[in-house]
Amino acid sequence: MEAPLEEIEFLARSTNRVEVLQLLAARPHTRRELATATGASQATLGRILEDFAERSWVRRDGSEYVATATGELVADGVEALVSVLETEAKLRDVVAYLPTAELGFDLSHLADATVTVPTRTRPSAPLQRVLDAMADATTLQAFSHTLNEQSLATALDRVTAGEQTFEAVLSATAIEALAADDTLWSQLRALAESDDAEIRVRREEVPVAVTVTDGTVYLLVRDSGGILRASLHTDDPAVREWAADAFSGYWEAASPFDPAAFEE
DSSP: OOOHHHHHHHHHTOHHHHHHHHHHHHSOEEHHHHHHHHOOOHHHHHHHHHHHHHTTSEEEETTEEEEOHHHHHHHHHHHHHHHHHHHHHHHTTTGGGOOGGGOOSOGGGGTTOEEEOOOSSOTTHHHHHHHHHHHHOSEEEEEESOOOHHHHHHHHHHHHTTSOEEEEEEEHHHHHHHHTSHHHHHHHHHHHHSTTEEEEEESSOOOOEEEEETTEEEEEEEOTTOOEEEEEEEOOHHHHHHHHHHHHHHHHHSEEOOGGGGOO
């Protein structure tokens, strides 16, 4: 019997092997159908099917080839491994900055996430991705250790136009930073005074920067120096559930925003 790692190597050496096994796990196929789907020659398919039959991964049923129960098991495992590696490749350049200790979900739930990073031509691409979502959203919830100038202006415009409801839990340090700038402080107060907006303050630091626009979760990722490294967004149900629970927890523990507490 082959060792498990040798079997993985056997499959990994040929994309045709993986594709044929996955096709047969989905439904029976003839050799002609397999050739059309994969582009492999009949000689190559013959070797693959023979190797699979020796491992009892497939059997022949008339003119068709069918995956056995163990063949389906292997196909499922290969698909899961490919998904894990695709997710790892997507997160490789930003994983050092991810606040993994604060994320109440497995990273596999970021498989379908869109990762936006700065480029030389678009250094603000991660933030702009979030701003674009905010500009189109009718509901917005956020919990964060910061509220930048552009996000504040976008929220204020949308809320005062009656086009958005806004709820946020901000750390006290985020409020203090805004209070130090007369223009930003005026905008924050105007936003908080709107009937469609409510802001609460957390005295302790909020360890993540999350914005939820119409159910889509946006996570801003910064390095230890506060430089924005990426934004990730996803509609994955597990991530949405985590964001909703985290927001509720921060909201219940926070205090209503009182401008006088930050004015001297």
